Amino acid sequence: MKTEDLIAALAADAPRTGPRLDTVWAVALACAGVLATAVFFGTIGPRADFWSAAQTVRFDFKFVLTGVLAVTSFLMLRALAVPGANRPHWSVLALAPALGIGAVLLELFVLPAGAWQMAQTGKNALVCLTYIPLIGLAPVGALILALRRGAPTRPALAGGIAGLLAGGIAATLYAAHCTDDSPLFVMTWYPIAIAMLVALGAILGRIFARW
Amino acid sequence: MTPQKDKELAARMRAAIAGDTTGYDQLLRDIAGLVRGLVARKLGPGSAVDAEDIVQETLLAVHLKRHTWRPEAPILPWIYAIARYKVIDAFRRRGQRISLDIDAFADVLAAEESETASERDIERALASLSEGQRRVVAAISVEGRSISETANALGMKETAVRVALHRGLAAIAAKFGKTS
Incomplete structure (x- = not known):
């Protein structure tokens, strides 16, 4: 087929354009949020003392951390879906880890050394490693589907960032359940759980986000 | 490539996306010319990959993915990033890996399609x-x-x-x- 023939076919198809990416992301985020929330309430749900816990700084800080992770990874993901787009500097992804490490240092300072071990191990390590990936599963799927509407020139990388965002969403919900509020626990187990979603996202992106 | 050229192509693409499709075939022809020049330079003579195949794949992607271009953004970086992706993808499919310097994509001359008998x-x-x-x-x-x-x-x-x-x-x- 000559290029001129192809152009004739493309020109005949000109009236059909895809949905704007802003719309695609809005729908994907809504789906991811609703599905993750449904899985969360259908399985573990929030902790019994949620409202009194909300008065404590360690509990609230978990949401700052997961919230920053979700927002920064979304900004990166949105840029990675467009060829040649100006993307935020990679260092924005270090914002959440930097906050977490700062909190860890503070915790080491205020907590007696004898209590470090227990604060880190906690009681919920296995629950954390199970439910963050589980809650994040549907968001990963929704975000990869959205990525297919975009045009990521690095599909595996974009998929991995989609997994990071799914991890941020899942960790936000999971944080409302978990009674281990010490940054020592959060910065040990949450990253491992989220890394599983990043790996899954990268694999799915590699397979399904090509175009 | 001049900002003037970018502005002009961007305006025509905006019009096409907004529903004025009369100039769309000529816009695609012009984009094909740009892409052909840079792909030919990128591949060099005697490449295992046919340049015109990549031109066609890029055109198809430009068409199907045009909703990903932000109308207020410059359009040439978007087109070049697609062409670059398609070059890399063509080598990936043939089991080779190459790395491309994106600067090499700047400032290329439009070129004519060469007639070949080979199957695309x-x-x-x-x-x-x-x-x-x-x-x-x-x-x-x-x-x-x-x-x-x-x-x-x-x-x-x-x-x-x-x-x-x-x-x-x-x-x-x-x-x-x-x-x-």
Whole structure:
């Protein structure tokens, strides 16, 4: 087929354009949020003392951390879906880890050394490693589907960032359940759980986000 | 490439996306010329990859992914990033890896399509479509018929022709994305 023939076919198809990416992301985020929330309430749900816990700084800080992770990874993901787009500097992804490490240092300072071990191990390590990936599963799927509407020139990388965002969403919900509020626990187990979603996202992106 | 050229192409693409499709074929022709120049330079002489295949894959991607371009952004970086992705993808499909310097994509001259007798990748992708889609895409591209002529010739409704054309083009593009 000559290029001129192809152009004739493309020109005949000109009236059909895809949905704007802003719309695609809005729908994907809504789906991811609703599905993750449904899985969360259908399985573990929030902790019994949620409202009194909300008065404590360690509990609230978990949401700052997961919230920053979700927002920064979304900004990166949105840029990675467009060829040649100006993307935020990679260092924005270090914002959440930097906050977490700062909190860890503070915790080491205020907590007696004898209590470090227990604060880190906690009681919920296995629950954390199970439910963050589980809650994040549907968001990963929704975000990869959205990525297919975009045009990521690095599909595996974009998929991995989609997994990071799914991890941020899942960790936000999971944080409302978990009674281990010490940054020592959060910065040990949450990253491992989220890394599983990043790996899954990268694999799915590699397979399904090509175009 | 000058900002002037970018502004002009961007304006024409905005018009096409907004529904004024009269100049769309000429816009694609101009984009093909730009892409052809840079792909030829990128591949060099005697490459295992046919430059015109990549031009066609890039055009198809520009068309199917044009909703990802932000209308207020410059358009040339977007086009070049797609062309670069398609070059890398062509080598990936052939089991080779190459790295490209994006600066090499700046400032290229438009070039004419060279006539070759070899079968294009797109031909093979076309052959793999379902019978209905293949006939519609072939009628409009190779035979140069309009939507309504194709509808008459194949005894289909015009809307069905449009749907088959769009799905056929998307299926051809999806074929390129696969490892083959």
